[in-house]
Amino acid sequence: MACVVGCSIENGTLPKMNWREVNTFNQIKHPDLPVFHFSLACNHCEEAPCMHNCPALAYTRDEKTGAIIHHAEACIGCKLCTWACPYDAPKFNEATGVIEKCTFCIDRIDIGQKPACADACPIGALDFGLENIPDSDIIVPGFVNRSIRPSIRIVPLRENSTSPEIWNLDATDTTVEEAINMSPKPVSKVQLSKEWVLVVFTLATACLVGWLGANVIDGIPIKLQWFLPIGLITMLLSSVHLGKKLRAWRSILNIRRSWLSREIVSFVGFLGLGSLYLALDIAVLGYIALVSGILTLISMDMLYRLLERKEKRIHSALTILTGIMVFIYLTQYVVLFGFILSLKLALYISRKEIYIKQKQFRHLIISIVRISPLIIALIMWFSNHETTRWFILIILLFGELIDRSEFYHEAEVVTPKKGLSELMEKYTQ
Numbered sequence: 001m002a003c004v005v006g007c008s009i010e011n012g013t014l015p016k017m018n019w020r021e022v023n024t025f026n027q028i029k030h031p032d033l034p035v036f037h038f039s040l041a042c043n044h045c046e047e048a049p050c051m052h053n054c055p056a057l058a059y060t061r062d063e064k065t066g067a068i069i070h071h072a073e074a075c076i077g078c079k080l081c082t083w084a085c086p087y088d089a090p091k092f093n094e095a096t097g098v099i100e101k102c103t104f105c106i107d108r109i110d111i112g113q114k115p116a117c118a119d120a121c122p123i124g125a126l127d128f129g130l131e132n133i134p135d136s137d138i139i140v141p142g143f144v145n146r147s148i149r150p151s152i153r154i155v156p157l158r159e160n161s162t163s164p165e166i167w168n169l170d171a172t173d174t175t176v177e178e179a180i181n182m183s184p185k186p187v188s189k190v191q192l193s194k195e196w197v198l199v200v201f202t203l204a205t206a207c208l209v210g211w212l213g214a215n216v217i218d219g220i221p222i223k224l225q226w227f228l229p230i231g232l233i234t235m236l237l238s239s240v241h242l243g244k245k246l247r248a249w250r251s252i253l254n255i256r257r258s259w260l261s262r263e264i265v266s267f268v269g270f271l272g273l274g275s276l277y278l279a280l281d282i283a284v285l286g287y288i289a290l291v292s293g294i295l296t297l298i299s300m301d302m303l304y305r306l307l308e309r310k311e312k313r314i315h316s317a318l319t320i321l322t323g324i325m326v327f328i329y330l331t332q333y334v335v336l337f338g339f340i341l342s343l344k345l346a347l348y349i350s351r352k353e354i355y356i357k358q359k360q361f362r363h364l365i366i367s368i369v370r371i372s373p374l375i376i377a378l379i380m381w382f383s384n385h386e387t388t389r390w391f392i393l394i395i396l397l398f399g400e401l402i403d404r405s406e407f408y409h410e411a412e413v414v415t416p417k418k419g420l421s422e423l424m425e426k427y428t429q
Contacts, residue, residue, distance in 0.1 A: 006120025043150030077243015097243030210326025373399030
């Protein structure tokens with residue numbers, strides 16, 4: 001941990017905010033498991049996902065060293081970069097409300113010194129220099145490789161050495177499987193308890209787009225005094241999770257590359273043009289507003305492609321599907337409504353099938369509660385009873401709330417700890 005200490009002293013960070021971490025395969029030091037470590041901070045990737053996805057343009061590249069530099073004064077604290085980076089380099093500081101990360105010690109490099117981590121390493125496991133790095137050098141077990149060309153070269157074990165050996169004559173009689181169960185499990189960065197505002201924002205936006213679309217296409221009533229306040233409230237809710245709320249305007253600066261910037265710009269256009277359409281009754285404004293709303297939902301769904309899921313399938317809680325469902329329901333297209341409900345039910349069940357095959361029966365009751373509204377809505381819909389229309393809508397939105405909550409709860413962020421944890425599971429199979 002000398003590299004961690006060296007980095008902390010150089011940058012004045014606290015233990016919980018260390019920019020450099022030692023990620024180890026064998027955290028509990030079990031004698032029957034291999035021992036190797038990845039000392040990682042920011043790898044200053046050539047295709048840096050933190051810089052590409054940052055909506056506020058708070059990242060730049062140092063021309064001399066190629067280092068990715070974060071500018072705290074421009075950061076809005078949206079934490080999107082912590083989702084995008086597979087090396088867990090950006091750290092969100094709850095006290096300051098902005099991101100921190102490794103600076104590559106460019107001030108030390110300018111005066112001919114090594115970065116503090118490499119300088120502090122007593123055994124030469126870390127070093128610094130300039131050389132070409134072929135992709136094959138970073139394809140090693142346990143190291144996350146997402147084709148973003150990190151500026152790091154990992155030297156493999158010496159020839160004739162497959163793994164370090166540890167002799168522990170006092171070791172307890174513990175199996176490898178037991179050791180894995182005792183090992184700390186990585187904690188997901190995406191937690192429903194912290195993302196509930198995004199659940200409300202995305203679900204409400206999908207409903208508004210479907211509602212306005214039904215008005216534009218089929219004349220379904222919608223009033224400005226309902227549309228505008230709901231839109232403004234959801235927009236304000238979306239800013240709650242920002243560390244620097246007064247800088248929220250910066251979220252539109254990277255529309256060229258960030259899906260979050262595209263989402264915000266599209267949503268503002270949808271809300272503004274939609275309100276003008278409802279106030280002035282100009283049809284062309286309604287169609288443009290609807291296009292902006294559809295782009296908003298597409299941007300939302302594309303944004304969350306940063307997250308990793310066990311199921312590699314279309315998710316039943318995609319906002320574009322919810323928007324289409326609300327639109328079809330309000331316009332009373334019977335056959336299409338039956339189709340969209342059946343599609344969402346099939347997508348939901350197929351997603352749960354993966355967890356069942358892996359013998360993960362968690363939240364089974366919640367899943368049953370989520371499926372029930374879809375089945376009830378299908379039955380009641382085809383009964384074609386006028387008094388059931390609003391009841392169907394209520395139970396549908398209740399089911400969508402559950403599904404959207406699961407969307408966040410089941411999502412994970414790629415991190416070194418998660419990669420090593422998955423490697424350990426494979427090691428015992």
